[in-house]
Amino acid sequence: MAVNGSVVFDDLPPLPAYTLTPRPPLLSPIPDNILALILPIVAYWGLSMIYHFIDVNDYFPQYRLHTPAEVLKRNHVSRFDVVKDVVLQQVVQTIAGMLMGYFDPVECDGKEEYDIAVWARRLRILQRLVPRVLALVGVDALGLAKNLSSNGHTMLAGALAGGNYPGATQSLILENGTESVAPAFTGWELAAAGFIYWYFIPAIQFAWAVSVVDTWQYFLHRAMHLNRWLYVKFHSRHHRLYVPYAFGALYNHPVEGFLLDTAGTGVAFLTARMTNRQSIWFFTFSTIKTVDDHCGYAFPWDPLQHITSNNAAYHDIHHQSWGIKTNFSQPFFTIWDRFLGTQWKGDVKLRYERARETAQRLVDNDPTQSTDVTADEASAANSSNESAVVSPEGPTDSNARTRLRRKTATLSSDGFKGVNHGVTSGVLQA
Numbered sequence: 001m002a003v004n005g006s007v008v009f010d011d012l013p014p015l016p017a018y019t020l021t022p023r024p025p026l027l028s029p030i031p032d033n034i035l036a037l038i039l040p041i042v043a044y045w046g047l048s049m050i051y052h053f054i055d056v057n058d059y060f061p062q063y064r065l066h067t068p069a070e071v072l073k074r075n076h077v078s079r080f081d082v083v084k085d086v087v088l089q090q091v092v093q094t095i096a097g098m099l100m101g102y103f104d105p106v107e108c109d110g111k112e113e114y115d116i117a118v119w120a121r122r123l124r125i126l127q128r129l130v131p132r133v134l135a136l137v138g139v140d141a142l143g144l145a146k147n148l149s150s151n152g153h154t155m156l157a158g159a160l161a162g163g164n165y166p167g168a169t170q171s172l173i174l175e176n177g178t179e180s181v182a183p184a185f186t187g188w189e190l191a192a193a194g195f196i197y198w199y200f201i202p203a204i205q206f207a208w209a210v211s212v213v214d215t216w217q218y219f220l221h222r223a224m225h226l227n228r229w230l231y232v233k234f235h236s237r238h239h240r241l242y243v244p245y246a247f248g249a250l251y252n253h254p255v256e257g258f259l260l261d262t263a264g265t266g267v268a269f270l271t272a273r274m275t276n277r278q279s280i281w282f283f284t285f286s287t288i289k290t291v292d293d294h295c296g297y298a299f300p301w302d303p304l305q306h307i308t309s310n311n312a313a314y315h316d317i318h319h320q321s322w323g324i325k326t327n328f329s330q331p332f333f334t335i336w337d338r339f340l341g342t343q344w345k346g347d348v349k350l351r352y353e354r355a356r357e358t359a360q361r362l363v364d365n366d367p368t369q370s371t372d373v374t375a376d377e378a379s380a381a382n383s384s385n386e387s388a389v390v391s392p393e394g395p396t397d398s399n400a401r402t403r404l405r406r407k408t409a410t411l412s413s414d415g416f417k418g419v420n421h422g423v424t425s426g427v428l429q430a
Contacts, residue, residue, distance in 0.1 A: 012124055013183045014172065015117045020108040032276035033101035037094050039280055040287040044090070047288055048247035051295045055245065063297045065316050065352075066243045070359040071296075076240035082251045085237075089250050089257035096262050107276060112197070119193035120185045127163030134160070155188055205272040209282055210332050212268035218336040220260055222328045241294075244312075244319050249294035261290075289331045310334045317344045322351055 025031050030038070054060060058068070066074075131141035141160045149157035158165040170184040185193075224235035234256040241248045250257060265286055269279050292304045293315045305311035310329055317323035326344040329337040337343040 011183060012121055013117070013168075013170070013185045015121065016113050018111045018114040020110045023107045023109045026277060026280070031101075032107070032280065033097070033104060036276055036280040036283050037097040037101075040283045041090050041094070043284050044086075044250070044287050044291055045247070047291045048249075051246035051291075051297070054297070060297065060299070063299050065296050065298060065313060067356050067359060069363040070243045070355060071245065073359040073362040074242040074355070076242070077237075077251070079247075082241070082248045085252065085254070085257075086247060086250045088254055089252060089261070092254060092258055093262040096258070096266070100266065104276070116190065116193045116197045117185065119196050120189045123189050123192060124163045124185070127159050129162075130160055131162045155186060158186070202278060205274055205278065206282060209265075209268035209272040209274065212271055213264050213286065214329065214332050214336065216264040216267060217260055217331070218329050220264070221330065222342070224256065224260075225325060225328070239319065239324065242319055242321070244294040244296055244316060246291050246295045249291045286331060293331055308333050317348060320351070320355070323348070 023032070025035070027035055055068075055071075134141040134144075141162070145157040145161040145164075148154075148160065154165075154167065158168075165183075165186055168184045168186050169181050172180045172182050174180050221235075224230045234253040237253045238251060238256070241251060250261065252260065265283060269282065272278075272282075274282060289304055292302065293310070293312055295312050296316070298305060298311070298313045302311075305313075310331065310333055314327055314334065315330060318327040323344050326342050327334075327337060328342055329335070334343060
């Protein structure tokens with residue numbers, strides 16, 4: 001417990017005294033810094049299982065980015081291996097978070113009124129600049145304030161006069177027992193200071209953390225693609241999922257998972273100077289966004305896919321062989337892609353349709369219809385798909401290309417419609 005006293009300072013209102021007490025956990029008996037490690041994992045698997053339930057029951061096929069045949073034939077890793085690597089990454093991030101939390105100071109309550117008063121004092125000091133600024137444009141702030149005060153606009157008059165509020169006073173009992181009159185904050189100053197403290201500063205902290213994560217992940221992610229050793233050694237594992245699905249969002253090499261996700265969000269949290277309760281929201285929201293970006297669906301009612309243009313359809317292009325050198329931004333905004341010219345441009349509908357047809361042919365020619373993807377099947381599928389989609393020119397045989405275009409031209413103008421699958425055209429725009 002810590003106690004603070006306040007004294008009268010100059011002509012500014014004095015700051016209130018406060019007593020610090022340890023902050024009780026949001027969800028007793030789990031400490032907030034531990035809850036910030038648990039909830040993202042719960043959110044990851046909870047949301048992933050919802051999408052998995054949708055997948056296995058083939059709900060909403062019209063919003064799929066890929067057909068079940070593509071999931072079966074194009075991916076190069078089993079779901080068991082995906083789960084194993086995701087769990088490993090979550091274990092590593094939990095251990096790292098606990099080590100960071102060990103050195104964190106104990107968070108306390110009781111200083112809120114003091115901090116709000118500090119911001120109210122800063123507003124009062126800032127008001128002293130108003131007469132000087134108005135004088136630069138030829139306005140007599142003091143004369144204007146006098147006229148406004150005589151008409152009953154005392155608060156506006158006080159602000160124009162440089163924060164002079166003669167009627168705003170308070171009585172104080174000094175340490176020697178005598179009573180003294182001191183300046184007081186006005187209601188609007190305390191209300192504005194409260195808004196800054198409770199809403200504006202946390203919003204700035206969150207925006208900063210988002211910017212740090214986006215910047216960290218863009219440049220490290222891009223480096224993983226531009227540097228052959230980094231790609232082959234680490235990042236290529238994530239790209240075994242040509243057709244992403246929700247619980248594969250954190251399927252990475254352990255080193256990449258630590259550097260890209262754990263370290264990135266950790267740096268964002270530390271530099272934003274968030275509290276543990278703020279980190280609960282930030283870590284959990286970041287996890288939900290990452291899962292949503294790999295879900296394999298473009299739902300029109302999903303707010304996460306409309307707040308920014310960085311969504312499942314956007315990131316899915318990066319997982320395709322023809323889009324792998326574009327759309328590096330994740331998980332929130334696409335600013336760096338647009339600024340540095342790495343955003344995919346153009347229509348992708350024909351490329352997606354070719355991949356679907358290739359995967360479907362592999363399923364049709366497989367007598368076992370096995371749900372397990374072997375290495376040989378995966379290699380054959382990828383080889384077949386690569387030949388179909390890597391070249392922007394498409395098939396070299398003009399007759400084959402004409403037949404393919406004629407076939408896609410017969411599809412509905414609203415999008416791709418098939419026996420087992422349909423995706424609206426808007427989903428497939430870059």
